[in-house]
Amino acid sequence: MPQVTLTVNGKRHTVAVEGRTLLVEVLREKLGLTGTHIGCDTSQCGACVVHVNGDSVKSCTMLALQAEGAEVTTIEGLAKPDGTLHPMQEMFREHHALQCGYCTPGMVMSAIDLVAKHPEGLTEREIREGLDGNLCRCTGYHNIVKAVAAAWPLMHQKAMPAAAE
Amino acid sequence: MGFEGIGAAVKRKEDGRFLAGRGNYVDDINRPGQVYAYFKRSDRPHARILRIDTAAAAAAAGVVAVYTGADFAADGIGGLPCGWQIHNKDGSPMAEPPHPVLAQGKVRHVGDPVVAVLAETRQQAKDAAELIEIDYEDLPGTASVLDALKPGAAVVHDEAPGNLCYDWQIGDKAAVDAAFAGAARVVRLDLTNNRLVPNAMEPRAAIGECDVAGNYTLYTTSQNPHVIRLLMGAFVLHIPEHQLRVVAPDVGGGFGSKIYHYAEEALVTWAAGKLKRPVKWTAERSESFMSDAHGRDHVSTAEMALDAEGHFLALRVSTLANMGAYLSTFAPAVPTYLYATLLAGVYKTPVIYAEVKAVFTNTVPVDAYRGAGRPEATFLLERLVDAIAHDTGIDRIELRRRNFIPANAFPYQTPVALQYDSGDYETTLAAALKAADYAGFPARRQAAAAQGKLRGIGISTYLEACGIAPSAVAGALGARAGLYEVANVRVNPTGSITVFTGTHSHGQGHETTFAQVVADQLGVPVSQVDVVHGDTARIPFGMGTYGSRSIAVGGSALVKAMDKIVAKGKRIAAHLLEASVDDIEFKDGKFSVAGTDKSKTFGEIALTAYVPHNYPIEELEPGLDETAFYDPKNFTFPGGCHVAEVEIDRETGVVRVVNFTAVDDIGRVINPMIVEGQVHGGVAQGIGQALLEQAGYDAGGQIVSGSFMDYTMPRADNIPNIHVGTESTLCTHNPLGVKGVGEVGAIGSPPAVINAIVNALDAYGVRHLDMPATSQKIWSILQAGAPRMAAE
Numbered sequence: 001m002p003q004v005t006l007t008v009n010g011k012r013h014t015v016a017v018e019g020r021t022l023l024v025e026v027l028r029e030k031l032g033l034t035g036t037h038i039g040c041d042t043s044q045c046g047a048c049v050v051h052v053n054g055d056s057v058k059s060c061t062m063l064a065l066q067a068e069g070a071e072v073t074t075i076e077g078l079a080k081p082d083g084t085l086h087p088m089q090e091m092f093r094e095h096h097a098l099q100c101g102y103c104t105p106g107m108v109m110s111a112i113d114l115v116a117k118h119p120e121g122l123t124e125r126e127i128r129e130g131l132d133g134n135l136c137r138c139t140g141y142h143n144i145v146k147a148v149a150a151a152w153p154l155m156h157q158k159a160m161p162a163a164a165e
Numbered sequence: 166m167g168f169e170g171i172g173a174a175v176k177r178k179e180d181g182r183f184l185a186g187r188g189n190y191v192d193d194i195n196r197p198g199q200v201y202a203y204f205k206r207s208d209r210p211h212a213r214i215l216r217i218d219t220a221a222a223a224a225a226a227g228v229v230a231v232y233t234g235a236d237f238a239a240d241g242i243g244g245l246p247c248g249w250q251i252h253n254k255d256g257s258p259m260a261e262p263p264h265p266v267l268a269q270g271k272v273r274h275v276g277d278p279v280v281a282v283l284a285e286t287r288q289q290a291k292d293a294a295e296l297i298e299i300d301y302e303d304l305p306g307t308a309s310v311l312d313a314l315k316p317g318a319a320v321v322h323d324e325a326p327g328n329l330c331y332d333w334q335i336g337d338k339a340a341v342d343a344a345f346a347g348a349a350r351v352v353r354l355d356l357t358n359n360r361l362v363p364n365a366m367e368p369r370a371a372i373g374e375c376d377v378a379g380n381y382t383l384y385t386t387s388q389n390p391h392v393i394r395l396l397m398g399a400f401v402l403h404i405p406e407h408q409l410r411v412v413a414p415d416v417g418g419g420f421g422s423k424i425y426h427y428a429e430e431a432l433v434t435w436a437a438g439k440l441k442r443p444v445k446w447t448a449e450r451s452e453s454f455m456s457d458a459h460g461r462d463h464v465s466t467a468e469m470a471l472d473a474e475g476h477f478l479a480l481r482v483s484t485l486a487n488m489g490a491y492l493s494t495f496a497p498a499v500p501t502y503l504y505a506t507l508l509a510g511v512y513k514t515p516v517i518y519a520e521v522k523a524v525f526t527n528t529v530p531v532d533a534y535r536g537a538g539r540p541e542a543t544f545l546l547e548r549l550v551d552a553i554a555h556d557t558g559i560d561r562i563e564l565r566r567r568n569f570i571p572a573n574a575f576p577y578q579t580p581v582a583l584q585y586d587s588g589d590y591e592t593t594l595a596a597a598l599k600a601a602d603y604a605g606f607p608a609r610r611q612a613a614a615a616q617g618k619l620r621g622i623g624i625s626t627y628l629e630a631c632g633i634a635p636s637a638v639a640g641a642l643g644a645r646a647g648l649y650e651v652a653n654v655r656v657n658p659t660g661s662i663t664v665f666t667g668t669h670s671h672g673q674g675h676e677t678t679f680a681q682v683v684a685d686q687l688g689v690p691v692s693q694v695d696v697v698h699g700d701t702a703r704i705p706f707g708m709g710t711y712g713s714r715s716i717a718v719g720g721s722a723l724v725k726a727m728d729k730i731v732a733k734g735k736r737i738a739a740h741l742l743e744a745s746v747d748d749i750e751f752k753d754g755k756f757s758v759a760g761t762d763k764s765k766t767f768g769e770i771a772l773t774a775y776v777p778h779n780y781p782i783e784e785l786e787p788g789l790d791e792t793a794f795y796d797p798k799n800f801t802f803p804g805g806c807h808v809a810e811v812e813i814d815r816e817t818g819v820v821r822v823v824n825f826t827a828v829d830d831i832g833r834v835i836n837p838m839i840v841e842g843q844v845h846g847g848v849a850q851g852i853g854q855a856l857l858e859q860a861g862y863d864a865g866g867q868i869v870s871g872s873f874m875d876y877t878m879p880r881a882d883n884i885p886n887i888h889v890g891t892e893s894t895l896c897t898h899n900p901l902g903v904k905g906v907g908e909v910g911a912i913g914s915p916p917a918v919i920n921a922i923v924n925a926l927d928a929y930g931v932r933h934l935d936m937p938a939t940s941q942k943i944w945s946i947l948q949a950g951a952p953r954m955a956a957e
Binding site: 092103135136138 | 182190451838839845846847880881886
């Protein structure tokens with residue numbers, strides 16, 4: 001069986017996988033990182049989003065072998081070692097942007113990538129379109145959008161440009 | 166601590182673990198030595214099974230066992246039970262055909278499980294299932310209730326000739342017919358309520374386990390673990406309760422679809438007993454589409470008899486309800502007692518008659534989905550009222566006001582069994598119209614028209630019945646279970662509190678709101694209260710969460726249990742303070758002697774109860790741990806007004822909901838942040854139903870919306886910001902005055918959206934539109950004819 005070596009949340013792992021094994025299966029089943037969820041089988045729901053080399057990726061859409069040498073961050077790797085939450089996690093809590101919690105890890109990972117890649121600011125519409133790849137059945141998205149907008153100034157350490165609001 | 170009691174927007178206790186990726190959902194659980202189950206399901210709607218050859222699968226790598234329906238028959242295992250029995254007009258019971266765990270003889274819908282393959286790995290089980298050969302003799306199938314009732318239609322069950330499950334009625338037919346005979350006018354509307362797939366984001370999963378002594382554990386994605394234990398233990402597998410533990414840990418959304426006892430739960434538990442190894446199954450989303458109970462799917466005719474001024478004289482409704490291929494746990498109750506009893510709505514219609522035929526088809530079973538019967542009733546009524554306004558020319562707001570049950574008429578007995586205890590529909594209507602700037606709509610419409618957009622506004626003034634249910638009433642109506650709730654309040658020796666509730670939280674935030682109720686009543690901080698749910702080995706026998714019942718029924722049980730705690734605490738305090746029990750007051754976490762400064766804190770009383778050195782031991786047991794069951798006296802009746810404003814792109818037919826306002830009367834609010842979140846989510850599901858969602862079947866029963874690629878779920882850019890307001894009248898018959906909020910959003914919103922679209926299309930002569938109002942449907946209307954008048 002082929003092997004893949006990847007770094008997940010700063011820790012290097014070498015695991016034996018089948019050719020068809022998906023990255024999400026390695027995370028959940030081989031590494032016990034069950035915070036990354038599986039919500040569909042057609043790459044539609046985004047519950048499995050993680051960061052691979054700094055980009056958000058649906059980990060059900062990537063073969064584990066494609067992650068050879070990659071740096072992967074999952075929801076478990078966001079908080080600081082002392083437990084301090086990432087600003088996006090903090091704003092999700094503050095704005096009640098989660099209910100059942102199932103879509104939350106993927107939603108948070110997507111939202112972080114969205115905010116990080118838009119230093120020029122984000123309008124409400126852009127946030128909604130930017131989260132188009134993540135399904136949530138509980139919140140109606142209202143509070144998720146609020147949380148992402150609230151996290152932007154915290155992540156960029158400046159006020160959201162007025163033009164973007 | 167700041168104020169954390171009833172009414173405070175306390176941040177959720179459960180969020181920490183979810184945000185850190187430390188939730189504990191069923192698929193996150195792995196048991197030592199577990200094998201994986203995979204189901205070979207029917208890929209055809211209706212067929213006789215001629216032969217099943219599992220030899221190659223059984224010999225495949227890693228395969229531990231292969232089971233078919235014959236194995237269950239050989240073991241004397243019957244079918245999955247139905248929890249509700251409806252009676253026909255003539256008093257005879259409904260047809261109740263068997264629902265085997267694995268198909269026996271025939272398959273009746275796409276997704277019907279036929280063979281279970283158990284293997285060392287998930288992939289091995291799946292690979293081996295590919296080697297199974299099944300010879301089928303295809304039979305004609307039906308998907309729609311109209312087709313299934315046609316003479317000569319293929320019969321789904323021999324036990325139900327003509328595919329009729331039941332033919333039920335409610336109300337005074339003679340009085341209604343007389344009112345119609347004397348009416349100045351009759352307005353009729355034919356409408357359907359589209360079939361939906363609940364699609365909680367967590368797919369269902371189950372792990373069965375059995376130890377050497379025959380003690381079973383089932384981990385399952387359930388909204389009601391005790392109900393599953395009772396149904397599966399007593400009626401399917403014959404495992405006594407004390408040897409069956411059901412755990413529903415973190416559950417990723419339910420919306421009704423995780424109430425029911427499903428075949429996969431029975432299979433993994435039964436197989437674990439055979440193999441003495443844990444058996445795990447997790448649904449793939451494609452399986453969810455063909456095995457989770459679907460929702461809605463009604464075809465109805467509604468007629469209102471009116472006097473010359475537009476007063477409602479009588480309502481007559483005839484509905485065909487799709488049951489799917491088998492009766493799911495609550496299915497028969499949904500189009501009857503959760504639907505037809507709601508047909509008075511907020512209106513003082515003096516007489517109502519409804520008849521409902523429930524029909525078997527070759528589709529996935531249909532059962533309660535968020536709102537369950539009440540969205541169907543609300544859509545029918547609120548569309549009918551707008552159709553009356555359309556046909557009579559009476560303003561739709563004025564028409565509603567003319568027919569509202571007035572605020573001084575409560576308690577109000579409807580002609581369809583329910584007695585409303587409280588409500589004020591004029592207040593919620595006025596508040597919603599104001600918040601939505603209804604008066605300013607014409608200017609917005611004009612501005613939109615200038616940009617080539619068709620803008621419309623619609624309202625619905627809805628009511629629902631929840632907090633189910635008084636057990637005796639439910640029993641008289643055919644329920645085979647009681648519907649009370651239970652709470653156990655365990656005060657720990659140092660004064661912290663553990664609450665064990667029979668309700669289940671799968672997104673609702675009970676760990677926070679129930680703790681707030683405790684904080685409010687006992688004066689301890691929320692951080693000192695732990696709420697335990699979802700494990701039959703820990704919680705007392707309660708009925709779980711559905712029908713917006715948790716706070717109304719479970720919260721009431723919690724208050725009753727705390728009343729017992731306070732009563733006992735007073736006796737302990739009286740002893741310590743050398744006073745009469747009658748003189749002890751409990752307030753803000755302190756027991757004090759009235760009119761003195763002598764007091765003991767809650768924590769001191771708790772410690773004394775567990776270290777009873779100075780204690781009235783002759784007359785009082787040690788400990789401070791009380792359980793209460795609460796059987797509600799009535800349903801609760803949330804109601805309100807939803808206002809939707811839409812814009813239609815004339816080129817593409819795309820409908821965008823641009824404003825949405827919900828003003829709901831849900832009784833006392835425990836946590837406004839959570840209440841708003843519940844309304845947001847419900848409204849989004851309602852907008853999804855109105856614009857996007859349709860569980861599609863072809864005429865023969867082949868499923869054509871089998872994944873998120875062809876079933877349109879609402880995404881962030883389909884949903885607007887939602888303005889939520891509350892205007893409360895208190896429930897009069899439960900101790901908290903609460904009514905429930907879980908379903909109001911999904912109940913009130915679909916007709917508001919469709920009414921807005923019909924309003925936007927008024928120039929095109931549109932009187933009614935069935936859901937979902939897809940862009941294709943709207944585009945066709947726009948193409949079909951030039952406007953009767955200039956929309957501008």
